[in-house]
Amino acid sequence: MKFEVTILGSSSATPIFNRNPTAQVLNINEKLYLIDCAEGTQQQMLRFDVKASRIDYIFISHLHGDHYLGLVGLLSSMHLNGRKKTLKLFCPPPLKEIIELQLKYSETTLNYIIEYVFTDATTKGLILENQDIYVETIPLDHRIPCTGFLFRQKKRLKKLIKERIEELEIPIPYYSAIKKGSDYVTPDGTVYKNDTLTTEPESPKSYAYVSDTIYSDKYLMQITNATLLYHEATFLHDMLDRANQTHHTTAKQAGEVAVKANADKLIIGHFSARYKTLNELLDEAKNVFPNTELAVEGKTFIISE
Amino acid sequence: MKFEVTILGSSSATPIFNRNPTAQVLNINEKLYLIDCAEGTQQQMLRFDVKASRIDYIFISHLHGDHYLGLVGLLSSMHLNGRKKTLKLFCPPPLKEIIELQLKYSETTLNYIIEYVFTDATTKGLILENQDIYVETIPLDHRIPCTGFLFRQKKRLKKLIKERIEELEIPIPYYSAIKKGSDYVTPDGTVYKNDTLTTEPESPKSYAYVSDTIYSDKYLMQITNATLLYHEATFLHDMLDRANQTHHTTAKQAGEVAVKANADKLIIGHFSARYKTLNELLDEAKNVFPNTELAVEGKTFIISE
Numbered sequence: 283m284k285f286e287v288t289i290l291g292s293s294s295a296t297p298i299f300n301r302n303p304t305a306q307v308l309n310i311n312e313k314l315y316l317i318d319c320a321e322g323t324q325q326q327m328l329r330f331d332v333k334a335s336r337i338d339y340i341f342i343s344h345l346h347g348d349h350y351l352g353l354v355g356l357l358s359s360m361h362l363n364g365r366k367k368t369l370k371l372f373c374p375p376p377l378k379e380i381i382e383l384q385l386k387y388s389e390t391t392l393n394y395i396i397e398y399v400f401t402d403a404t405t406k407g408l409i410l411e412n413q414d415i416y417v418e419t420i421p422l423d424h425r426i427p428c429t430g431f432l433f434r435q436k437k438r439l440k441k442l443i444k445e446r447i448e449e450l451e452i453p454i455p456y457y458s459a460i461k462k463g464s465d466y467v468t469p470d471g472t473v474y475k476n477d478t479l480t481t482e483p484e485s486p487k488s489y490a491y492v493s494d495t496i497y498s499d500k501y502l503m504q505i506t507n508a509t510l511l512y513h514e515a516t517f518l519h520d521m522l523d524r525a526n527q528t529h530h531t532t533a534k535q536a537g538e539v540a541v542k543a544n545a546d547k548l549i550i551g552h553f554s555a556r557y558k559t560l561n562e563l564l565d566e567a568k569n570v571f572p573n574t575e576l577a578v579e580g581k582t583f584i585i586s587e
Numbered sequence: 588m589k590f591e592v593t594i595l596g597s598s599s600a601t602p603i604f605n606r607n608p609t610a611q612v613l614n615i616n617e618k619l620y621l622i623d624c625a626e627g628t629q630q631q632m633l634r635f636d637v638k639a640s641r642i643d644y645i646f647i648s649h650l651h652g653d654h655y656l657g658l659v660g661l662l663s664s665m666h667l668n669g670r671k672k673t674l675k676l677f678c679p680p681p682l683k684e685i686i687e688l689q690l691k692y693s694e695t696t697l698n699y700i701i702e703y704v705f706t707d708a709t710t711k712g713l714i715l716e717n718q719d720i721y722v723e724t725i726p727l728d729h730r731i732p733c734t735g736f737l738f739r740q741k742k743r744l745k746k747l748i749k750e751r752i753e754e755l756e757i758p759i760p761y762y763s764a765i766k767k768g769s770d771y772v773t774p775d776g777t778v779y780k781n782d783t784l785t786t787e788p789e790s791p792k793s794y795a796y797v798s799d800t801i802y803s804d805k806y807l808m809q810i811t812n813a814t815l816l817y818h819e820a821t822f823l824h825d826m827l828d829r830a831n832q833t834h835h836t837t838a839k840q841a842g843e844v845a846v847k848a849n850a851d852k853l854i855i856g857h858f859s860a861r862y863k864t865l866n867e868l869l870d871e872a873k874n875v876f877p878n879t880e881l882a883v884e885g886k887t888f889i890i891s892e
């Protein structure tokens with residue numbers, strides 16, 4: 283099952299050096315999930331050929347402008363382009379008021395429904411379950427209420443051992459139950475145990491999106507063993523005081539989170555406008571956690587194939 | 588005195604085909620005046636090297652998103668970049684509520700003052716006068732309250748006839764009064780009439796920004812003799828019904844406005860997303876008013892040198 287994330291923005295606070303502020307799009311089994319939606323996200327979607335019509339879920343981590351100011355424009359464009367499908371929007375409660383105020387003064391009635399699911403930054407919660415995934419909020423510690431999001435694949439079905447199935451001439455209608463773990467019982471009562479008919483599925487993959495936060499242990503447990511961890515890394519570690527003061531993380535600390543969480547791979551992003559080039563940030567994180575990459579705009583990271 | 592306009596966005600409704608929605612920046616005597624501020628305006632300013640710190644005046648024509656959704660991001664960036672200078676914002680009254688709501692939830696207190704000047708779309712009004720220009724609102728006829736803006740240079744001073752001034756050995760402290768029209772009286776009482784000492788200044792130039800509107804005579808008188816007229820031209824004339832229904836103008840009609848207003852030159856913009864290329868729109872307007880150009884992003888039009 284396809285499970286991958288494409289970076290649309292990697293800057294913090296303001297657009298600069300051709301870096302847009304934060305937005306990412308997940309493709310999970312050919313459904314698109316947008317995470318954060320800074321100003322310019324629509325333009326980035328055009329640039330990287332991401333179709334807005336394929337997005338049914340949008341997740342907003344918090345109400346700093348560099349994470350949501352592109353949303354009203356995107357919602358309007360969806361409307362103008364004839365969207366009818368309901369859109370699910372996972373966000374801090376005040377975003378509804380912000381959106382509705384702007385629609386009111388533009389005298390716009392969207393021709394589709396926004397189904398709001400409000401996040402609570404004080405406690406983790408399961409906010410979405412569909413046929414492919416679970417999504418949980420990750421409570422973070424920023425200057426204003428802020429959550430990350432943990433996307434976990436559902437447990438996959440077992441794989442049939444083809445030769446054994448054919449040899450026993452098991453009828454097709456039984457396959458589904460066997461994949462789910464049932465034994466096979468023949469008409470004459472012979473029992474073939476499930477573990478002789480199947481192999482274990484791949485373990486479910488996960489993507490942890492850790493948005494703006496001060497370095498903290500509080501979300502470590504929840505993101506343990508993440509297949510891919512995105513973590514903000516606004517500053518180099520020589521700016522630790524500034525990071526603490528503004529409730530952000532350094533690149534070194536992001537590496538430490540990845541080590542402690544036993545992540546397979548780390549992406550760092552949300553780079554301060556003070557860094558024209560990003561190599562130092564990457565090197566600093568890699569010194570702690572070698573399997574780190576930069577959140578480069580337009581780049582797609584594969585979580586599961 | 589420098590008086591020129593640079594196009595930052597020329598699309599209507601949504602960003603498309605590398606066209607951003609509406610924004611323009613005027614440079615008048617090295618002060619910058621931003622007109623409309625769609626999503627992505629900050630990115631366009633970076634691209635075309637327009638310094639936000641030099642903008643002291645922002646004008647918003649109306650509250651459709653394609654004319655103002657980049658504003659809160661720009662205001663935030665000005666704050667983050669240390670702005671202290673007061674910013675004058677000319678806009679429909681509800682924009683204050685929209686801005687303040689977003690600042691409230693991001694827990695941001697700007698470190699500079701926004702001085703609001705509210706526009707009234709029902710009647711023209713002088714909203715700004717400084718040492719260089721007058722700015723008037725142009726009441727338009729759109730689906731929601733909408734104004735254009737007319738920028739008029741102040742009357743220039745007369746020019747001294749250098750040879751005559753030197754010949755009469757007129758002391759420098761008299762120059763200012765003579766430029767303003769005074770005669771020169773020598774210590775022995777001889778009077779030299781002003782028109783023998785000066786030539787007439789160039790006539791004041793003007794820029795008329797006609798934002799979203801249905802084709803209408805109601806603003807014609809006000810924009811008469813504009814040096815440069817920007818007029819929206821959302822559709823080709825074969826879409827006249829759609830233009831009327833959505834309160835927009837066709838390219839042909841924009842040309843007709845330029846003819847009736849006796850403009851020196853016309854720029855058309857606010858192009859519908861249905862037009863991938865713009866030559867047909869340009870040709871249609873030029874058939875009526877030959878001195879027409881397209882509002883191409885990054886292009887600067889000189890109104891006065």
